[in-house]
Every structure is written in structure tokens, then in C-alpha cells.
Amino acid sequence: MARPRTFDEAQVLRAVRDQFWNKGYAATSMDDLMQATGLGKGSLYGAFGDKHQLFLKVFDAYCVSSVEAVKKTLEGPDAGALERLRQYLLGVATASAAPSNRRGCLLGRGTAELASEDAQVADRALETFQGLEAAFVRCLEQAKAHGDLAPQADPRKLGAMLLAVMRGLEAVGKAGMDEASLRGMVETAFEGLPAPAKRRR
Amino acid sequence: MARPRTFDEAQVLRAVRDQFWNKGYAATSMDDLMQATGLGKGSLYGAFGDKHQLFLKVFDAYCVSSVEAVKKTLEGPDAGALERLRQYLLGVATASAAPSNRRGCLLGRGTAELASEDAQVADRALETFQGLEAAFVRCLEQAKAHGDLAPQADPRKLGAMLLAVMRGLEAVGKAGMDEASLRGMVETAFEGLPAPAKRRR
DNA sequence: AGAGTAGTGGACCGCGCGGTCAATAACTTT
DNA sequence: AAAGTTATTGACCGCGCGGTCCACTACTCT
Numbered sequence: 001m002a003r004p005r006t007f008d009e010a011q012v013l014r015a016v017r018d019q020f021w022n023k024g025y026a027a028t029s030m031d032d033l034m035q036a037t038g039l040g041k042g043s044l045y046g047a048f049g050d051k052h053q054l055f056l057k058v059f060d061a062y063c064v065s066s067v068e069a070v071k072k073t074l075e076g077p078d079a080g081a082l083e084r085l086r087q088y089l090l091g092v093a094t095a096s097a098a099p100s101n102r103r104g105c106l107l108g109r110g111t112a113e114l115a116s117e118d119a120q121v122a123d124r125a126l127e128t129f130q131g132l133e134a135a136f137v138r139c140l141e142q143a144k145a146h147g148d149l150a151p152q153a154d155p156r157k158l159g160a161m162l163l164a165v166m167r168g169l170e171a172v173g174k175a176g177m178d179e180a181s182l183r184g185m186v187e188t189a190f191e192g193l194p195a196p197a198k199r200r201r
Numbered sequence: 202m203a204r205p206r207t208f209d210e211a212q213v214l215r216a217v218r219d220q221f222w223n224k225g226y227a228a229t230s231m232d233d234l235m236q237a238t239g240l241g242k243g244s245l246y247g248a249f250g251d252k253h254q255l256f257l258k259v260f261d262a263y264c265v266s267s268v269e270a271v272k273k274t275l276e277g278p279d280a281g282a283l284e285r286l287r288q289y290l291l292g293v294a295t296a297s298a299a300p301s302n303r304r305g306c307l308l309g310r311g312t313a314e315l316a317s318e319d320a321q322v323a324d325r326a327l328e329t330f331q332g333l334e335a336a337f338v339r340c341l342e343q344a345k346a347h348g349d350l351a352p353q354a355d356p357r358k359l360g361a362m363l364l365a366v367m368r369g370l371e372a373v374g375k376a377g378m379d380e381a382s383l384r385g386m387v388e389t390a391f392e393g394l395p396a397p398a399k400r401r402r
Numbered sequence: 403a404g405a406g407t408a409g410t411g412g413a414c415c416g417c418g419c420g421g422t423c424a425a426t427a428a429c430t431t432t
Numbered sequence: 433a434a435a436g437t438t439a440t441t442g443a444c445c446g447c448g449c450g451g452t453c454c455a456c457t458a459c460t461c462t
């Protein structure tokens with residue numbers, strides 16, 4: 001029909017995402033985005049709309065892929081479910097403490113900066129948090145079914161609590177807290193999970 | 202010696218703090234600050250330096266007073282220590298869920314926006330997190346001494362974990378998660394604390 | 403080949419940004 | 433009362449912001 005695009009949309013969105021991720025929304029200028037993507041302003045506006053729409057687009061994509069990634073990571077048989085979750089959260093702890101990851105996660109950053117004044121961001125973030133929680137809950141249900149949690153354990157409550165711990169990791173990680181402390185938080189939270197009654201010997 | 206100031210410094214800093222708190226650092230303009238404080242630009246610059254210094258000043262004050270406030274709130278006899286901590290965190294949960302508090306806490310907001318690129322902010326934030334953690338730990342030590350925690354409980358680890366939960370509350374609260382969920386997270390975390398052995402009857 | 407259409411790049415717009423400065427005001431000291 | 437010092441105001445600066453527009457290009461369709 002007409003002239004085709006010369007850029008790869010996914011690649012451009014990745015570049016945009018990284019900019020917002022590194023500098024935040026307000027501190028990122030359209031010129032930053034032009035430079036990061038290599039596109040002219042007209043192309044960016046033509047293809048994605050203004051700065052706000054562009055942010056929403058990458059934020060959305062980030063949220064979706066985050067939840068998907070977590071679900072995939074936690075997928076597996078009932079047997080190792082609890083340990084999978086534990087390892088996942090320990091990984092988050094390590095990642096949150098890494099100096100290279102000082103920017104934190106886009107979800108946390110975007111939410112902190114914009115959610116209070118941008119309902120769309122808040123909605124998307126809430127949905128994402130609930131998605132993550134749901135993935136945790138499923139994993140905990142598997143663990144319970146397999147007998148790694150006490151019968152009276154409430155996976156929904158535990159999942160919510162672990163979500164809070166996870167978001168907390170990111171928050172304190174951004175301040176530069178050391179890896180051992182962050183991992184310790186995860187370990188301690190897991191030690192508090194209701195263990196099944198010990199088998200008689 | 203010379204002309205005295207006509208403004209109350211504490212009051213001005215409070216106004217500045219609220220601006221940064223409501224809109225974030227980058228999104229707050231010097232004009233916003235002029236309007237909020239009622240001062241001219243020259244006065245602001247003369248008294249406090251540039252925007253960044255001004256932010257650091259209010260951020261510092263906020264951090265100091267936050268830690269102080271928590272310490273004061275948690276102060277008291279060994280007897281009610283655990284319950285005081287519980288009530289405090291439940292209060293944080295309720296506050297974090299309140300629509301009027303959607304802006305979150307300045308510590309969280311400032312850290313998320315600036316810590317990755319501003320070492321001073323990161324340092325201050327880390328110090329503050331550690332101060333909060335220390336207050337929790339002290340409270341947990343009291344609780345342990347009073348027998349509200351098991352003898353093998355490690356107050357330092359538990360305090361760190363509760364700090365993570367607390368920061369998590371704020372993070373998910375900003376996305377608009379409901380109060381019941383947030384309070385549930387606190388309850389669940391507390392249910393996981395190592396209880397003392399039940400007394401024989 | 404010509405017409406039609408969508409993509410591209412960058413010049414351009416007006417505004418509001420962070421920050422400076424000089425004229426003036428309000429005080430203390432001698 | 434005069435001199436010295438600091439606070440205050442707001443005009444002013446140059447720049448970089450988000451956003452628009454248009455001449456030009458590269459393609460498809462007839």
C-alpha cells in the first residue's frame with residue numbers, strides 16, 4: 001500500500017523501555033528517545049503517539065512479560081514447587097542487590113513515579129502485582145498438595161505476604177543494601193511458612 | 202547584622218517537601234516551589250541553593266524524622282513490644298492503602314526516582330532503612346525477652362524481613378491494592394514469627 | 403509509468419525550565 | 433544619621449523541552 005517501516009518495532013520499544021527504565025519518565029526527554037532508537041521525532045510520534053502513550057506501551061509490555069516470565073519460571077511439578085519459589089525469590093534478592101541492577105525494575109519505578117497521578121499506570125501495576133501474587137499462590141498450592149506446607153497453610157495469604165517481601169527487596173535494593181541481607185529476608189520469610197508436622201521416626 | 206529573614210525556614214521546607222512528595226523530583230519545577238512556598242526564586246536560591254540541594258535537605262529531614270517517629274512509636278516496655286510492632290505495621294498497611302496517601306512515602310518515592318543516579322540519595326536512604334530495621338530489631342528483642350517470641354528467634358533476621366514487608370506494603374499500596382490485602386500481609390508475616398512453645402496445661 | 407499512500411527526518415514552534423542578577427528593602431552597628 | 437550587610441523580588445537569560453509540520457522518500461496498485 002505504501003512505504004513500509006524501516007525499523008523493527010520490538011527493537012525500538014526495547015530501546016525506549018530501557019531509557020525510561022534507566023532515567024525514569026519525567027527525566028527522559030524525547031531527544032533521549034530519538035537518540036536511543038535512532039528514529040526521527042516524526043516516526044516516533046507517527047508510530048506510537050506522544051511520550052505518555054509511548055510510556056504506557058512499554059510499561060504494559062513490561063508488565064505482561066514480567067508476569068509471564070514468573071509464571072514460566074515457577075512452572076513445574078508439585079514436588080519442587082516450594083523450592084522453585086524459594087530459588088526464584090532468592091534470585092530476585094541477588095538481582096536487586098546487583099550494582100548493575102541499581103535502576104531496579106521498571107514496574108517499581110514507574111509505579112512509584114506515576115501511579116499516584118496516572119490511573120492507567122496504577123491499574124496496570126495493580127493487575128501486575130495481582131498476577132505475580134497469583135503465580136506465587138499457585139506455586140504454594142502445589143507445595144501444599146505435595147506436603148511441603150502444613151495442611152492449615154493458606155496459600156493465598158502466604159502468596160500475598162511473599163509479594164510484599166519481593167517488592168520490599170526491590171525497594172531496599174535500590175538504596176544499595178547488600179545481597180546477603182536481601183537473601184536473608186527471603187530465607188527468613190520462608191522459615192516462617194507453616195511447615196508440615198514432622199514425621200515420626 | 203543585617204536584614205533578617207521574613208520566612209519560617211521549617212515551614213518553607215515543609216512546603217517544599219510536600220511538593221516533591223506529591224509530584225516527584227523531576228516533575229517539580231522551581232516555579233512550583235515558588236508558588237508552594239510563597240518565596241521568590243532569589244530567596245530560595247539564596248537560602249538553600251539549587252533544586253538538588255533543596256531536595257537533599259528535605260529528603261534528609263524526612264529520613265531523620267521518619268526514623269525518630271518509628272523509634273518513638275515502638276518505644277515502651279517489653280510486655281507489649283510485639284503487639285506494638287504489629288499495630289505499627291498494620292497502621293502502615295492502612296495508611297499505604299488510603300487513597301489520600303496515594304503519593305506513598307517520600308523515602309520510597311525519592312529512592313525509586315533518584316537513588317540509582319544519585320549516591321547521596323542512595324546513601325541517605327540506605328541509612329534510613331537500616332535505622333528502621335534497627336528499631337524493629339530492638340522491638341523484637343524486647344518481645345523475645347518477654348517471651349513473646351521463641352528462644353531460638355533471631356530478632357535481626359526477623360527485623361530485616363519485616364522491613365522488606367513494610368517497604369513492600371508501600372510499593373503495592375501505591376498501585377491501589379486494597380487495605381484488607383495489605384493488612385493481611387502484615388498479619389501473615391506475624392503469624393510466621395517463631396512463637397514460643399505453648400505452655401503446658 | 404503515474405497516482406496514491408504511508409514512513410521518515412529534521413526544521414521549527416512557543417513555552418517553561420533551572421538558574422542569575424541587579425535594584426531595592428530591612429535590618430545592625432558605629 | 434550614615435555605613436555596612438543581608439534578604440527579597442522579579443525581570444531576565446539561554447536552553448532544551450514536548451510537540452507539530454512538511455518536504456521528501458519508498459513503496460503498492462492500477
